[in-house]
Amino acid sequence: MAEAETRSAGARGPDGGWGWVLVAALFVTNSLIFGVMRSMGIFFVEFVRYFEQSAQAISWISSLGLAALQFFSPLAAMLCNAYNPRVVMMVGGLLAGLGLMLASQATCLLHLYLSMGVLSGLGWGLIFTPMVSSVMASFTRHRTLAVGLGFCSIGLSSFAFNPLFQLMVELYGWRGALLILGGLNLNLVACGALVRPQQRSKEDEQVDPGSGAPCAAGLQRLISYLQPQLLLERPFFTYSLAMSFINIGFFVPYFHLVAHSRQAGFSDYRAAFVMSAAGITDILGRVASGWFSDLGHFRLLHLASLWTALAGLFIILLPVSSLSGSYAALMAISLLYGFCAGALTSVVFAVVPLIVGVDRMLEALGLLQLIESGAGLLGAPLSGLLKDLTGNYMASFAVAGSFPILGTLTLATLPGFFSRADPPAPQRRSHHVKDKGLQSELEQINSLSHGAS
Known part of the structure; x- marks a missing residue:
């Protein structure tokens, strides 16, 4: 219990209330x-048949x-800090639905890359990170459980969507199925409308009047919202690097396991x-991990390492299990991979406020996702390339599973990883606090100089 209290120090939230409504919105959002993203393996096979392209080329879509x-x-973090986050997220929902609708009319892979990939991805990015941040900011004691409940819909939708999408493709073709998915994604607009704009302090809204032209001042303001100095902090940078390694292999089964099963x-x-x-x-896995993590018996970082290593191991074993x-x-x-993957997701986001503090959580999540984007871009195409070279998915899953294990080793290099208690979360000092500290130091220097004279 004492460890749970230590864990939440510097990462406080109101713990409930409207937060449970946001959990429901996160549930639908995910x-x-x-x-949808995890069920794209159904469309992967259809795209290979229709466009007669390699597995690597089709993998670039997802x-x-x-x-x-x-x-x-x-970008979502900056826009939500600068403007009304509700509007930003609703626009994201519109773009996500529009991208899938345009993809249903695709005549070439480039069309799918731009619509289903870039446009829908932009819409998802504008709503996902602010929604997760809103939920985590609404809880303290039950933060991991709340995130786990919000993310457990991914498993539920994966269970429902795979056979549903297969049926939709058979009834309406892949074009009709994508058109229906576009309409479903418009429900993200309603999810974004449930987020209440947070009041920003006057200190956060101030721009130094001596900073120059309005454009320069505006740019300075946007950069301050992004908090790029987080990358200079070793704990955050190390954690981002570990998550990038994990991200390379984590989604490969969702893109290629259906194709591998058919090939088997x-x-x-x-x-x-x-x-x-x-x-x-x-x-x-998500619910059990969230509940167990909130008991406070083990550090979240240690649990994240455990689930990551097991997920990587089971990815490697997926093609081996079907050899006979x-x-x-x-x-x-x-089933084992699904449990570990779900348990991992409940924990990895809850670790972020422990590393950077809850007041920098939105910016940290944005930067974390940005760093992971390169890794996410690499995973499925690399898996597809290995399949094209070898003719099967054995090497694809072996390489994919090795990256989460590498991420586990990277997590072990975090400062204080082997200690039993979490270090206190850093606090962001406002300009007002910094000015008071500087003024106090100057007063001490003046008093010492007067005393010496």
């Missing part, structure tokens, strides 16, 4: 973003969507059900 989501997260000789629906079943244990043609073995490893 369903419509990552639930990778661009993930990378755009993460790349534009700092299983039917379309049995292949789709592999990911659906993993979605069920994903839900259990056993559907049960493939299903068992998929």
Whole structure:
């Protein structure tokens, strides 16, 4: 219990109230973003058939969507700090739906790259990070559980969407299915409308009048909202590097496991059900991890390392389990991977306020997503390239699983990783506090000089 209190020091939130409504909004948001993204394996096979392109070329579609989501997260943080976050998130929902609708009319891969990848990814980026930040800022004691509940929809939607998308593709073709998905994504507008704008202090809104032209002052203000100096802090930089390694391999099963299952000789629906079943244990993993983490028996950082290492191991074992043609073995490893992947997601976001403090959480999440965007762009195409070179997905999953394990080793280099208690979260000092500190130091110097004279 004492450790739980230490963990929340410097990372306080009101712990509930309207926050539970935001948890519900995060639940729907994650369903419509990552639930759809995780079910893209159904469309992957259809795109390969229709456009007659390599697995690597088709993989860029989903990778661009993930990378755009993460790349534009700092933009979302800046816009939400500078303007009404509710409006920013609602615009993001519109762009996400529009991108999928335009993708339904694609005539070439470039069209899919720009619409389904960049445009929808931009919309997802404008709503995802602010929504997660809003939920975490609304809780202290139950923060990890709240995040876990909000993210458990990813597993539920993965379970429902894979067979549903397969049915939609058979009934309406991939174009009709994407058009329906675009309409579903417009519900993100309603999720963004539930976020209440937070009051900013006058200190945060001040711009130095001597800073020059209005354009320069505006640029300075935007940079201050982004907090790029976080990259100079070793704990945040190390954590971002570890998350980047994890991100390279984490999403590969969601993009290529269905295709691998079909290649292993299983039917379309049995292949789709592999990911659906993993979605069920994903839900259990998120809720169980959130509940257990909030008990405070272990540090969140240690739990994140454990789940990361296990997730990487099970990614490596996924193609190995189907070598004998056993559907049960493939299903068992998929269930274990789903549980660990879900448990990991509940923890990794909750660690951020412990590293940077809750007052810099939105900016930190934006920068973290930006750094991860390059890794997200690499994962699926690298997996597709290895499949094209080897003819199967054995090397693809082996390489993908090694990256989360590398991320675990990187987490171990964080300062104080092997201690039993979390270090106190750093606090952002306002300009007013800095000025008072400087004034106090000057007064001490003056008093010493007068005393010496």
